[in-house]
Amino acid sequence: MESDEGLRQQLEELQKQLGKKQKFEDSVSKINSLLHDQFPSASPPLRNLFYSVVCRVATILKTRYTSPGFWLAGLRLFEQAESLVSDPSHKQHMKACIAQAKEHLHDIDNPTEVSESTNSRGYLFEGHLTVDPEPPQPYWLVQSNLINAVSSLVTAESSRGPVDSNRNSEAAANIFQELINNLDAVIPEILDDDGAPPRAPPASKEVVAKLPIIILTDEILSKLGHDAECAICKENLVSGDKMQELPCKHTFHPPCLKPWLDEHNSCPICRHELQTDDHAYENWKEREKEAEEERKGAKNAVRGGEYMYV
CATH class of the missing domain: 4.10.860 (DNA Excision Repair, Uvrb; Chain A)
Incomplete structure (x- = not known):
């Protein structure tokens, strides 16, 4: 049996190769073999690493690849992992990955059915057919x-x-x-107060298009911490991941961020809001900013008056 450190290094190297399209299938096959041979006798930390690598395969499939061969390799891996893991939450997640893989492969075999059910199945995003349903329209x-x-x-x-x-x-x-x-x-929320803030429109497409893309390196990951994850999809980040950076400096997977900004138009972490193409809404924000400054000024003036009479 390989040493724990040697197995760890091998898994981490295979995880890095998953991001290279030409090496994806081979890497998944090797992970599957290691899972079969080493998982039953592996230590708890190594079992967690195995699970993390398998989850990474699922994330890459959902966000990057549509090839049937890739998804078939992923399906075999998920089925193997589901039969070996003992943690109930891990087993449940593997079952979900198996279901997604089978649905994707079924859709490819039945293209007519896909076209007739685009509202409930994947949607086209940046040239790739996703597995998750399209987010609801704002x-x-x-x-x-x-x-x-x-x-x-x-x-x-x-x-x-x-x-x-x-x-x-x-x-x-x-x-x-x-x-x-x-x-x-x-129908507007007529039961709300007249001063209730309007719902934020989607972020400006031009603004989103100009958001910088960074590729994670080992150095960046060391600063982010070992458990760093995309706050939207909750998958752990690894070296080589492409990330899109908001003005607040928080970063997310580009395929995760765009649907989120269309629906919420705010950073999932700090709620920083991006500029929109809605002039009426932008004018309202400007008026609110000025009104807030006036309220602060009035409050400070009242406090100053109180101090004068103390």
Whole structure:
């Protein structure tokens, strides 16, 4: 049996090679063999390292690769790991990885089914088909789409002929149902106070495109700490990972960050908000900033007056 240190170094080296497309399948195959031969007798720290490496394979598959061969290799690895791990949470995660791999391979074998179910399966992001479902549309986009649909229907209604009557009635019924399904997005929160802050629109596409990309090195990782992770997908970071840096200096996997900014437009860690393309919202933020400065000034003036009479 190999020494613990030798096995650790071998696993860490294989984990680094996972990021190289031409070495991915071979690396996964070697990890699978080591898992079969060494995991049962490995020490608890090494078992945790094995699990971490297998999780890394799952993350890379979800964020980078769509090749059936890659996913089939991953599926075999996940099935092997699921049969060996004893921790209930680890076993449950492996079952989820197996299910995702099988679904991805099924979608590739049934392309028609994929096209008919894009709302519930993966979506195209930067040229890659993801495995996770597409994030829900932000409220402002739902609202805009429905308003445009109603406007188009009204225009069609004003110029319709007898032949189009049934068709427009059916469209009206569909839009009405959509309005019911999205009341929270379309109707303002009338029960809230008038001063309630508006919902933040997505970050400006131009601003997001200019966010710097950095590649993690061993030196950077040593500063971040051994347990550093992407705060969105919760996967541990390794050398060679591409990370996108926000103005607040927090970094995340680019495929994780874009959907998050579309929905939340704020740093998941410190809530720093990026600039948007919505001029009305940006003007509101500027007014709020000025009002906050005035409130602080008034508060300081009151405190100064109190000190004068002490």
